[in-house]
Amino acid sequence: MPMKHYDVIVIGTGGVGSAALYHLAARGVRALGLDRFPIAHDRGSSHGESRIIRLSYFEHAGYVPLLKRSYELWDALAQASGRALLHRVGILYVGAHDRPIIHGVRDSATAHQLDVTAVDSAALSARFPGFQVPEASSALFEQDAGYLLVEDCVRAHAELAIARGAEHSTGHAVRGWRYEDGRVIVDTDSAPFSADRLILSAGPWSNALLASLDIRLRVLRKHLHWFETNGYKETDGCPTFFYDTPNGYYYGFPKRDALGLKVAEHSRGVEVDDPLNDPRAIDPDELERVKTFLRTCLPGVSTRHSRHEVCFYTMSPDENFIVDRHPDHPEVVFAAGLSGHGFKMTAALGEALVELALDGTTSQPIGFLGLSRLG
Ligand SMILES: Cc1cc2nc3c(=O)[nH]c(=O)nc-3n(C[C@H](O)[C@H](O)[C@H](O)COP(=O)(O)OP(=O)(O)OC[C@H]3O[C@@H](n4cnc5c(N)ncnc54)[C@H](O)[C@@H]3O)c2cc1C
Structure with a gap:
C-alpha cells in the first residue's frame, strides 16, 4: 500500500499539538495528528483539571504579547466549542x-x-x-487572571480540528522521523506516513525526537x-x-x-x-x-x-520555551521545553507553529524563544 501523504503532520497532540492541529484545519491544509495516547489523556503534561493563566509574567516580560494573543484565542475557542474554558477568577x-x-x-x-x-x-x-x-x-x-480547564481545552482544539477536516490517529507511537526525497517520513510502530512539513510537539518525550539538537531537556x-x-x-x-x-x-x-x-x-x-x-x-x-x-x-x-x-x-536549560525551526531541516518546526508554565500559551504557540510551518514566518514575537539563545 502506498504511504499516506499529508501537507503537515503533527507529532504529539497534547497541549501544543492539539492547538496546532486546530490552526492547520482552519487553514484548510491536509493535516494529520499522531499521538500514542487518546485525546486529553493523563500520561503527559496536559491533565489534572486546571492550569493558571495570567498576564503579569514574572518569568520574562517577553511572554506578555503571546499571553494577550492566547486570551483572544481561548475566548474564540470557548465560543466555537460551546465550552466554558477560561474562568477569570483572578x-x-x-x-x-x-x-x-x-x-x-x-x-x-x-x-x-x-x-x-x-x-x-x-x-x-x-x-x-x-x-x-x-x-x-x-x-x-x-x-484578569484565572484558570483554564486543561483537558477541555485539548478536547476543544482536537475535536474542532477533526470536525474541520484534520485527521487524528491515536495509539501510534512515533519511532522517529527523517527527511528523504523532498519530504518528511514519520515512522510509527504501525504504518509510516509522509508530509511536506512536520510540527513536533512531543512534550516530555521531545528529547528523543530532537536528539540531533542535543538540547538536554x-x-x-x-x-x-x-x-x-x-x-x-x-x-x-x-x-x-x-x-x-x-x-x-x-x-x-x-x-x-x-x-x-x-x-x-x-x-x-x-x-x-x-x-x-x-x-x-x-x-x-x-x-x-x-x-x-x-x-x-x-x-x-x-x-x-x-x-x-x-x-x-x-x-529547558534557561526555563524558557524553545520554539523554532529545525536548523538542519527548515520544513520541521517545534515547540519544546515549556518548563512547567506553558499551557496558558499553547493556543498562541499552536498558531505560531502553523504560521512558521506554512508561511516560513510568524506574526508573533517569539524571537526570544529561539534555539540560538542556548548557544
Ligand atoms: C503539575 C503541572 C502543573 C502545571 N501548571 C501550569 C499552570 O498552572 N499554567 C501553565 O500555563 N502551565 C502549567 N503547566 C505546564 C503545562 O501544563 C505544560 O507546559 C503543557 O501542558 C505542555 O504541553 P505539551 O504539548 O508540550 O506536552 P503534552 O501535553 O504532554 O503533549 C505531548 C504529546 O506528545 C505525545 N507524544 C510524545 N512523544 C510521542 C511519540 N513518540 N509518539 C506518539 N506520541 C507522542 C504525548 O503522548 C502527548 O500527548 C503545568 C504542568 C504540570 C505537569
Whole structure:
C-alpha cells in the first residue's frame, strides 16, 4: 500500500499539538495528528483539571504579547466549542518584597500597564478570607487572571480540528522521523506516513525526537493534590493563588466540587528518565511540604487528601520555551521545553507553529524563544 501523504503532520497532540492541529484545519491544509495516547489523556503534561493563566509574567516580560494573543484565542475557542474554558477568577500573589515573584509581577504590570493592585491586610481578610500573608510579605492581585480547564481545552482544539477536516490517529507511537526525497517520513510502530512539513510537539518525550539538537531537556515529576474544604469556593470569589515562601513556591485553585481545593508545589521536582514507565507514586516528603504550606498560609483547608495526580514538567536549560525551526531541516518546526508554565500559551504557540510551518514566518514575537539563545 502506498504511504499516506499529508501537507503537515503533527507529532504529539497534547497541549501544543492539539492547538496546532486546530490552526492547520482552519487553514484548510491536509493535516494529520499522531499521538500514542487518546485525546486529553493523563500520561503527559496536559491533565489534572486546571492550569493558571495570567498576564503579569514574572518569568520574562517577553511572554506578555503571546499571553494577550492566547486570551483572544481561548475566548474564540470557548465560543466555537460551546465550552466554558477560561474562568477569570483572578490570581493572588503573596511573597516577600525582596523576592523575585513580587518584583517580577510588579515589573511586568508596569511595563505592560496590567491591572495588578496591591492588597493590604484589611482588604485581604474582607475579600479573600482564609488566605494568610506571612510577616514581611505583601500581596498583589491580578483581576484578569484565572484558570483554564486543561483537558477541555485539548478536547476543544482536537475535536474542532477533526470536525474541520484534520485527521487524528491515536495509539501510534512515533519511532522517529527523517527527511528523504523532498519530504518528511514519520515512522510509527504501525504504518509510516509522509508530509511536506512536520510540527513536533512531543512534550516530555521531545528529547528523543530532537536528539540531533542535543538540547538536554530535563523531565521533572510533579504532583497535584486536592484537599477537602468547606470554604475557598470559586462561587464565593476565591481566586487562584501563587505563594513565594522561604520553603518554595506553592500555587493552587479554588474549590470547584467535592474534591476540594487543588494545590501544588511549583519549585523542586525529581528528575525522571522514562516518563512512560514512571511509577507516579506519592512522595511523602513532598506531600508533607504541601500540607505545611496549607497549615501556614490557607489554614481553613483541611489536610484530608482527596485526589493525587502526577504530571511532568519538561525543563529547558534557561526555563524558557524553545520554539523554532529545525536548523538542519527548515520544513520541521517545534515547540519544546515549556518548563512547567506553558499551557496558558499553547493556543498562541499552536498558531505560531502553523504560521512558521506554512508561511516560513510568524506574526508573533517569539524571537526570544529561539534555539540560538542556548548557544
Ligand atoms: C503539575 C503541572 C502543573 C502545571 N501548571 C501550569 C499552570 O498552572 N499554567 C501553565 O500555563 N502551565 C502549567 N503547566 C505546564 C503545562 O501544563 C505544560 O507546559 C503543557 O501542558 C505542555 O504541553 P505539551 O504539548 O508540550 O506536552 P503534552 O501535553 O504532554 O503533549 C505531548 C504529546 O506528545 C505525545 N507524544 C510524545 N512523544 C510521542 C511519540 N513518540 N509518539 C506518539 N506520541 C507522542 C504525548 O503522548 C502527548 O500527548 C503545568 C504542568 C504540570 C505537569
